[in-house]
Amino acid sequence: MMRTDRETRKRDWRDFDHDNDCKRRQRGERHCTRDCSRERDYELERRRCEEEEQKAREEREREKQLEAIKEQYLGRNKPKKRVIVKPSEKMRFAFDWDAAEDTSLDANNFLYQSPCEASLLFGRGFRAGMDRREQKKLAAKNESKVRDEIRKKGGIVEKPEEAKAKRVKEKAADSYDGSDMRMDCHWSKKKLEEMTERDWRIFREDFDISYKRNFRIHPMRSWAESKLSSALLRAVERAGYKTPSPIQMAAIPLGLEQRDIIGLAETGSGKTAAFVLPMLTYISRLPPMSEENKAEGPYAVVLAPARELAQQIEDETVKLARYLDIKVVSIVGGRSIEEQGFNVSQGCDILIATPGRLIDCLERRYTVLNQCNYVVLDEADRMIDLGFDMQVKAVLDAMSSSNLKPENEDEQLDDKKIYRTTYMFSATMSHAIEQLALKYMRNPVEVIIGTAGKPTDLITQKVIMMKESEKVNSLLKFLDEFEEMSVIVFVNNRKSADFLGNFLEKGGYSVTTLHGGKSQEQRESSLQGFRTRKYNVLVATDLAGRGLDIPDVGHVINYDMPRKIEMYTHRIGRTGRAGKTGVAKTFLTLQDTVVFYDLKQMLIKSRSHVPPELDRHEASKFKPGTIPDRPPRYK
Structure with missing residues (x-):
């Protein structure tokens, strides 16, 4: 019996499915085998790492036990704390010493039984402070003394020419030749013709x-x-x-x-x-x-x-x-x-x-x-x-x-x-x-x-930072404290001079004013009255700041700070004249920043006190008109 086409087709589809199932099964087994192998490798690696960690923990525990045993028997060795020292502190030399280190206090030390005093003319008349004249005399006496001792023992028979040479040497030591004499005395003790170039140099340095x-x-x-x-x-x-x-x-x-x-x-x-x-x-x-x-x-x-x-x-x-x-x-x-x-x-x-x-x-x-x-x-x-x-x-x-x-x-x-x-x-x-x-x-x-533009050392400079509203009270307090002294108060313009003069006059002070707005007769009268002590306070502009010689001016007050440091020098120069001492006070405000730098430099050169407010201010660190170095700006 012949099979139909339908049966044939069913048999062909079964064969096709069977082949596909076999292929899938084969492919699946291969994938499974590869995955199982990877898992076995991972598990072996994990176990190996755990074993190594266990060994390391045991080693650390063993080391801790050994350290504990050492500490118990040998004591603990604490590490020193590192102290950071600045180079300036590290290189600083200590000049102080203990009293026990001073060997000059030892009375039994023969080196300090007759100490040598330094000469007052050290370096100015004597070489290294030693009197060569006295050295020559002492050397001649010692030589004569030694020869006399040897002669007494019969060791030397002095010849006439030797005795004559010795007398000449002693006479030369007593008279001391002129070239050495020039080195021994100060220029003030010499005649004009005896002055050397060295003496003139010292003279110029002295003055x-x-x-x-x-x-x-x-x-x-x-x-x-x-x-x-x-x-x-x-x-x-x-x-x-x-x-x-x-x-x-x-x-x-x-x-x-x-x-x-x-x-x-x-x-x-x-x-x-x-x-x-x-x-x-x-x-x-x-x-x-x-x-x-x-x-x-x-x-x-x-x-x-x-x-x-x-x-x-x-x-x-x-x-x-x-x-x-x-x-x-x-x-x-x-x-x-x-x-x-x-x-x-x-x-x-x-x-x-x-x-x-x-x-x-x-x-x-x-x-x-x-x-x-x-x-x-x-x-x-x-x-x-x-x-x-x-x-x-x-x-x-x-x-x-x-x-x-x-x-x-x-x-x-x-x-x-x-x-x-x-x-x-x-x-x-x-x-x-x-x-x-x-x-x-x-x-x-x-x-x-001296130094060009520098005020005399006879003037004591005092600079006070304050607000503009504090000036009047500070001035009154100062005038009350030194009411018997002649005081010049400097301002920057005529209007301020008249206002301050009238204010002080109403307050009972003996005051006069001086500025360019007055007539010649008024100016002469004000100066003459201040010179004769008819007035003890003079309120003036820079007209009185140059060249005027007013004797016995004890104090100068810069009520207004000038805009140029040269004018400051001339103003304070009205005191401390003719060898006398004086005091110059300056009221400084934040409106005077244009002169901060020059004023600070002058105070430093004069070894005067610089107020902290002036020292810290940015305007005192750079000269006006210059721009300090700044880091570049990035956009």
């Missing part, structure tokens, strides 16, 4: 005198050794100048040789006499002023920035020209120019003026400067600051330029010819003055006393 540019003239040690005339020496003695000040020691010998000088010295150091005495010596050698030559103008001109300073220079000049037939005239603003012009036209040897008034007299033909060969610019930098530079240049240009010294310093000067001599004096020197000196001066010698 803090220094020079810039070449100089070949030594300073003078006393008035007696100067080349001043007997009439000027009598005037100096009459004026009460016992010993010359350092600026006078250095500048007067140079001025007598007609050298151009730039003088920088602290306020109150005697700069006026330093240029007046050479000027009087120069004029005394010229023909006297007569009808024939008075129309040619004065012999010398002195320019000052303020009227009060010009009048002060006039008083000093008249006092020193007491025994000389020299006429002195001053012309300043605030007075009748016709009257002053008439006095000048009558002839004078020395003309003392402010720049503006002198230009007025020259323009109105009251005087000329045809024979003026001696010019002094006192407080030159102040004249430039006040805007007088054009007037100063006009005055210098009005003088004859045919008598200028040659620019070559080594060129020989004609003794028969009169050369122009130019002086510039100030407590500070600005760049504008240096440019002026380059044009109108010939090979000037710059004389510096």
